[in-house]
Amino acid sequence: MVIHRPDATLAVEDCPTPALAERFGTPLYVYSRAAIESAWRAYDQAFAGFDHQICYAVKANGSLAILQLLARLGSGFDIVSGGELARVLRAGGDPARVVFSGVGKTEAEIEQALAAGILAFNIESAAELERINAVAVRSGQRAPVSLRVNPDVDARTHPYISTGLKENKFGIDIQAAEGLYHHAASLPGIAVTGMDFHIGSQLTELEPLVDALSRSLALVDRLEADGIPLAHLDIGGGLGIRYEDETPPTPAALAERLGPLLAGRRQKLLMEPGRALVGEAGLLLTRVEYLKPGHRDFAIVDAAMTDLLRPALYNAWQRIETAEPVDADPRLYDIVGPVCESADTLGSERSLALRPGTLLAIHATGAYGFVMASQYNARPRPAEVLVDGDQAHLIREREPLEALWQGEHLLESP
Numbered sequence: 001m002v003i004h005r006p007d008a009t010l011a012v013e014d015c016p017t018p019a020l021a022e023r024f025g026t027p028l029y030v031y032s033r034a035a036i037e038s039a040w041r042a043y044d045q046a047f048a049g050f051d052h053q054i055c056y057a058v059k060a061n062g063s064l065a066i067l068q069l070l071a072r073l074g075s076g077f078d079i080v081s082g083g084e085l086a087r088v089l090r091a092g093g094d095p096a097r098v099v100f101s102g103v104g105k106t107e108a109e110i111e112q113a114l115a116a117g118i119l120a121f122n123i124e125s126a127a128e129l130e131r132i133n134a135v136a137v138r139s140g141q142r143a144p145v146s147l148r149v150n151p152d153v154d155a156r157t158h159p160y161i162s163t164g165l166k167e168n169k170f171g172i173d174i175q176a177a178e179g180l181y182h183h184a185a186s187l188p189g190i191a192v193t194g195m196d197f198h199i200g201s202q203l204t205e206l207e208p209l210v211d212a213l214s215r216s217l218a219l220v221d222r223l224e225a226d227g228i229p230l231a232h233l234d235i236g237g238g239l240g241i242r243y244e245d246e247t248p249p250t251p252a253a254l255a256e257r258l259g260p261l262l263a264g265r266r267q268k269l270l271m272e273p274g275r276a277l278v279g280e281a282g283l284l285l286t287r288v289e290y291l292k293p294g295h296r297d298f299a300i301v302d303a304a305m306t307d308l309l310r311p312a313l314y315n316a317w318q319r320i321e322t323a324e325p326v327d328a329d330p331r332l333y334d335i336v337g338p339v340c341e342s343a344d345t346l347g348s349e350r351s352l353a354l355r356p357g358t359l360l361a362i363h364a365t366g367a368y369g370f371v372m373a374s375q376y377n378a379r380p381r382p383a384e385v386l387v388d389g390d391q392a393h394l395i396r397e398r399e400p401l402e403a404l405w406q407g408e409h410l411l412e413s414p
């Protein structure tokens with residue numbers, strides 16, 4: 001029996017972890033439908049007082065069944081590649097609710113998005129504007145665009161996931177954006193429709209967002225006065241979740257804080273949350289293969305950095321707990337995977353009672369988990385399951401070994 005707490009978090013008590021591990025094997029991603037839907041609705045309701053559209057950031061978790069759930073709730077999508085667009089369409093998403101971010105859109109991706117009829121391209125450079133114009137003119141269309149402004153605010157998050165500083169590759173320097181808007185408005189293949197920013201991820205404070213919004217609104221007003229009215233304003237995503245003891249602002253707090261700045265404006269508000277919608281709705285289940293005592297006590301598990309990259313890439317801390325009763329004394333363990341890299345550590349010095357075979361759950365792995373998985377060391381990527389009431393649906397099979405050489409060719413000549 002799967003019991004869901006009414007909030008957006010999936011905990012070990014909420015689902016029969018040993019039975020799921022037994023049935024589907026480990027490592028295994030487990031997501032809760034109720035948790036994802038409740039997070040989306042909380043965001044949507046927080047902004048009920050505004051004409052708004054949530055465009056879920058597909059990069060956080062692009063599994064088809066999850067995109068499908070969100071599309072059914074009425075979500076739009078923020079994509080960063082033609083691949084993500086294809087996934088959204090495959091899952092039944094509405095292209096008219098899709099915004100396309102990313103600094104390196106190729107001609108083929110621009111053509112694909114124009115043909116699909118997306119809501120807007122979030123343009124990240126002057127050169128991209130010229131390319132989108134050229135592709136649109138060639139196909140006899142006008143591409144709807146917003147400029148992603150880089151407001152140069154410090155999001156006060158991990159430097160690898162901060163995106164709104166001058167030194168980041170993202171967005172157009174807000175000082176230069178005004179001139180570029182005027183140029184964009186003169187181009188035959190461009191319809192200027194909005195403004196966009198996204199300053200970083202795992203934000204735990206609202207002030208950087210408030211700063212970014214104020215700077216952007218000042219530009220919106222100047223443009224309007226100059227005859228370039230905008231139809232939408234996209235404030236990006238970035239709200240953090242609780243990994244350890246963070247107290248990230250809720251969507252309601254965000255709406256309350258931004259509300260006074262937005263009141264009375266005619267622009268439709270777009271948002272691109274990713275992590276905040278799916279992060280706490282996922283667990284990664286993994287089993288201890290070996291205990292290896294010594295200078296440090298290692299627990300070698302069957303999940304690795306190939307399944308969950310965040311600890312290796314950002315030194316991110318993810319809560320790890322046992323997912324079944326264990327008769328053993330707690331010790332301080334380094335939880336490590338089988339991959340031949342010293343960075344293949346999922347958690348250091350964790351106090352856990354373990355035996356070989358013990359099932360562990362790594363928390364808050366619904367976002368930037370499976371999507372960042374790789375096949376390094378020829379490891380098939382893990383399965384994913386969605387729990388829904390007392391049902392568990394396999395939404396992605398563990399990759400078969402054949403997937404490890406799909407698309408490869410042996411030499412035919414001797």
Ligand SMILES: Cc1ncc(COP(=O)(O)O)c(C=O)c1O
Nearest residue numbers: 057101201237238272273274275
């Ligand atoms: C342009 C853009 N929008 C939205 C997001 C989603 O961010 P988060 O998952 O932190 O909400 C990202 C990732 O940081 C992004 O780069």
Ligand SMILES: N[C@@H](CCCC[NH3+])C(=O)O
Nearest residue numbers: 161163201202310367368
């Ligand atoms: N992958 C990152 C977030 C990247 C945000 C994308 N702009 C993480 O796990 O925290």
